Amino acid sequence: MAEPMEVDQKTEPLFVDVLSLINESRMTYGLRNEDYQRYREYCANRVRRLRQILKLSQPNSKKTNVQKPLPAVVTDVRYLQLFIYESERAWAYAMELKQESANSMDTRYHYHLIKRLKRAAQYAQQLLDLCQQQNVDARSILDVKAYTNVLRGYLSFEQQNFQEALNHFIIASYIYEQFAETNSNAEQEALCYSAIDEIAPNIRFCAYKMQISDGQDAESIIKKHRSKEVDDLEAELAKIAQNDKKKNARSMLMLTWRDKEFAVKNESLADAVHKAREARSKLDKMSEMTTGLFDEIISEWAKAEKLCKKALKENKQATAKVASSRSAKVTEDLNQLFTFIEYNLYSTTIQRDLCKARTIEKDGRLQEIIRLYDEILKNAEYIWELPQVKDDISLDGELQTMTLYYKACRCVQVALIYDNMKKTAESLALYQKAQNYVVQAKKGLSDVRSFDKDSILKISEKDLTDLEESIRAGTWKARAAWYLEHGNSSSNADDESNIVDKMSGLDISEGTLIDNLDTYPSIIRKDMLIDFPPKFEPVACKPFYFDLAANFVKYPDQALHDRTKSSSSGGFWGLFGRKQK
Template structure:
C-alpha cells in the first residue's frame, strides 16, 4: 500500500477526521462488520505513517518508544498517527464486545474496557494536539477533534454503565456535529448527519436508564437540550459560542459567492456583504424549518425555528432599508449614468426581503391559527361562553395580523408594478377575509346568536366568491410561499354552506337547553360518519322518516328511497300434485309414438341397402 505524499502546511493543518475514518472503515472491513480486518489495517497504517516520518520505535535492543508531543508535531501525519491509534484500540474493543456477547466470557469484558480506555486516552491526546492554544490546526479540525474525543469517552463510560456521564459526552459530540453540518460542504454535512445517526441510539439508551423523558414522547433533540441546559457551566455554553463563530465565518465565505438574487423571473446583483450574510442565515433557517415540517416536529420546535427565520429576515430588511436610504442620499448629491440601475437593484432586493419577511410572518400566524382551531375543537363540550368567545377572539386577532401583513405586501413597489402578483395578493386578502368572517360568525353562533351568524356566513361567502373570481384570472406561481389554490377556496365554500345551514336550522327550530350540544354533533363533512352510515344503509331512507329532522344535512349521497327495493312476502300460487303418472303406459320407441309398426330386422337391412321409403 502506498503512502500519500504530504507537505508541511506551515503553522496550520487541516485534518478531516470524519472523512478519513469513514473512508477507512467502509473500505477495510466495517462495511461487513469485520473489526479484525479493520484493526489490522489501522496497525499497518500507523506503521507506514511512522516509517514515512522516520519516527519508528526500532526493533530488539534498539527499541525506544517515541511519543508524539506538541514540540515535534510539524506535519499533519503526526495527527493521523494518533487518530489511527485511536481507531485501532476502538476496533479491537468492538471485536472483543462481539466475542464476549457470543460466549459470555467475563475476561473479554475487562479487556474490552481496557481497550476503550486506550481509545479514550488517544482521543484526548488528539484533542490536546489540535487545541486552539497550539494554533496548529484550523477551527473546523479543532471542533472535529473535540467531538471525536467526546465520542470515544462516551463509549467508555457507556460500557462502564456511567449513564449520566456518557449522556453528557454523547450530547456534546452530537451538538458539535449538528453545528458543523451547517458549516461545510454537502459531503461534510452528510458525514455529520451519519455520525449523529450513530450517536442517537446511545443517547436514547442512556436516557432510558436514567428514566428521562419516559412520560412523554421526548425526542433525541429534546434530550440533548435538557442535557446541554444542565451542563452550561461545564463549558457547553462556550462550546456553542465557538461553533457559532465557525458558522459565522462559513457564512462570510458563502456570502462572497452570493453575487445575485433571482425572484419571479428577475435577477439582480447583490453587493452588500452584510445583507448577503443575513439572506444566507434566512435560507439556512428556512431549510431547518422545512426539515422540521417533514419530520412532524413539535409545535414549540417549529416556533423556535420561525423566530430564528423572522430574526434573520428582520436583520436583512434593516440592512436593505439602510442601503436604499444611503443610496437615495448619495443620488441626491451626485448622479451618474448607473445611478438609476443601482437604485433599481437595491429597491428590488429590499422588496424581495420584505416580501419574504412578511410572508413568513403570515405563515407563522396561520400555524398559530391551526393550533388554536384544534384546541377549540377539543373543547367543544365546554359550555362557558367566556372560554369559547376568547378562543374565537384570539383566532380573529391572528387573522387581523395576517390581513395587515398582506396589506403591507400590496404596498410594496415590486407588487404594484407586477399586475399578476398584485392580483394574487388581492385574492389572498379576499380569501383570508372569508376565514376571518367565518370565525366571527362561529363566535356569534356559539353565543346562541344565530341570526347574526347567518348574515356573517353570507358575507364570508361573498368574500370567498371574490377570491374565486380573482384566482380564475391568475397564473399561479408554484414557488409562492402562501399559494392559495382553487381547491382550498372550494373547501371553504362547502364549510360556509354547511355552517350557514346549521345556523338557519337552529334559528328555525328554536333554542332549548340541549340544542347547542345536539347541533354540535351535526356533521357537514362529505366523509363523515353519517355519510358512511348512509352508504352502509344503517339509517332508513328519507321516505321512511319524513316526520324526523335529518341528522345529516349533506346533499351528497342523500338516499331518498331504497333502490333496489327490499324483498317482501307475497301469497304464492297453490301446488298441484300429479298422482296418475305411475299408472300410464307410455310408448317405448319413437315409431310407436308416431303410430307406426315396429320394423323387422330384415326390413332394417333392406332399408339401409335400397333406402327407406319416405
C-alpha cells in the first residue's frame, strides 16, 4: 500500500457546498414535481460526465471491471462532486422504489430500497473519509458530515433501528442549526432551515417509537438526547464560528428598537449600521449642531440602506427557491432592520432641514423655509409608508402628531408671506388653519402621552404652546397692520374690514354696536353706532278683543244727545253750561 503523500499547506483548501449543490440539482431536474426517475437519470449522466472530465472512465469491455483509483492528492473539487452525485443517484433510486412500494404489497421493493439507501450511505461515507484525508475546508467537512448522517439516518429509519436513526438525525440537525445561526448568506440560511424542517418529522417519529415524552417538538428532543459526538462537534463548530468572527468583530449584531429585537447577520451590513450609529452618538454629544454633521450621518445611513435593500432582494430570491418554517422570521427581521435604517435616515434628514430653516429664518427667506417644510412633510410621509410602521400604534401616533405640528409651522410661514403682500384675509385664514392643526396635535400628543426613548424626532407640549403663541401674535399683528393702513370708512375698506373681523373671530358685519354690546370690535366707525334713519318697527294698537266687545256695549241715544246740544244757550252764561228756564 502506498504511503500517503504530504499535503502542501500553502495551497488553498477545497470548498464544497453540499446543500447548495444538491438543492439546485434537485429543484432543476425533477424533484420539484417529485420525479425521482428523472433526477436519477440526471445524476447518472452527471457521474459519467465527471468521470470523463477527470479521466477516470474505463473502456467499455467486459474484461475490465475495476475502477481507476483516485490521485493521492486531490486538487479539484469535482472529485468530491463525483461522490456526491453517486450518493444522490442511489438515494433517488431508493425514493423511486419507495413510491412504487406504496402502491404494491411486494416486499422486494422494500428490500431493494434498503440496498439503495445502504449504497448511498456508503458513497457519503467515502466522501467524508476523502475530505478528512485531503486539504478540505473545515466547514465543508462538517457539511459533508451532516449530509452523511442524514443518509445514514434514513437507512436506519427504514431498517426500524430508531435509536441509531435518532442519533444520526440529531447530529445532522445540530450542524445545520449552527450553520444557520452563523451564516450571513440569506440563501445558505434558508437551505439550512429547510434541511432542519425535513429532518424534524423523522426525529419526532423516532421519539414516538422509542416512547420518549420529553416534548412534542424536535428542538426539545435534540436538547435532551444529545450524544457524545454532538458534544465533540460543538467544539469544532465553536472554532469555526470564532474564526468567522475574527474576520469582522461586528458580525451577528443584535439590535433592539422600539422593544423589538432583531439580528444583523450580514457582515458588511452590520458594519455599516455600526458606523452610522457611532456617528449619531457623536452628534448627540455635541452642544451645537451644524448641517455638515447631519450630512455625514445621512451618508452613513444611505450606505446601510443600499446594503439592506440588497439583502432584502437576496432574501426574496432565497425564499422563492427554498421555503422553511423560519423563513418568515428571517424576512421579518430584515424588514424590521430596513424600517430601522430608513427611520434613522429620514429622521436625520428632517433634523438637517429644521437646522437649515432656523438658520435661514434669520435672513428672512420665507420661501426657502416653506420649501424645507415641504421636504420635511414629504420625508414624514416616507416614514409612514415603511413596513411595520402602521402596525405600531405608538409610532403611528407619534408620526401623526409630528406631521400636524410641521403642517402648522408651514402655514405660519405662508401666512407671513401673505402678510407681507398686504393680503390680510388670506393671512388670517392660514393662521386659523394653523391653529386648527395645533389643536389636533395637542389631542394627538395627549393620546400618545410621551414619545418613545428611541424616537429621534420629538414634539413636546412646550413646542405646541410656543407655536400657538406665535400664531396668536401673528394674527393680531396682521389685523393691527391692516387697520393702521385702512382706517378710513370707504366702501372697499368696509368690505375688507368685515372679512378681517370674520377671520379674527369678531363678526359684527350684521347689526350695529348697540346690538353687539358683548363683542369687542377691532375698530369703531361712525356709521356703526346706531341705525340712522331708524328701522321701521310695528306700533302697538288697540287690542283685538275691543272690536268683539263693541257688539255688546249699550251707547246713549243719539236723539237725546242732539236735543241736549240744541237746548244749550249761548252768551256768557252759556259758557258755564247753565240751563235756561
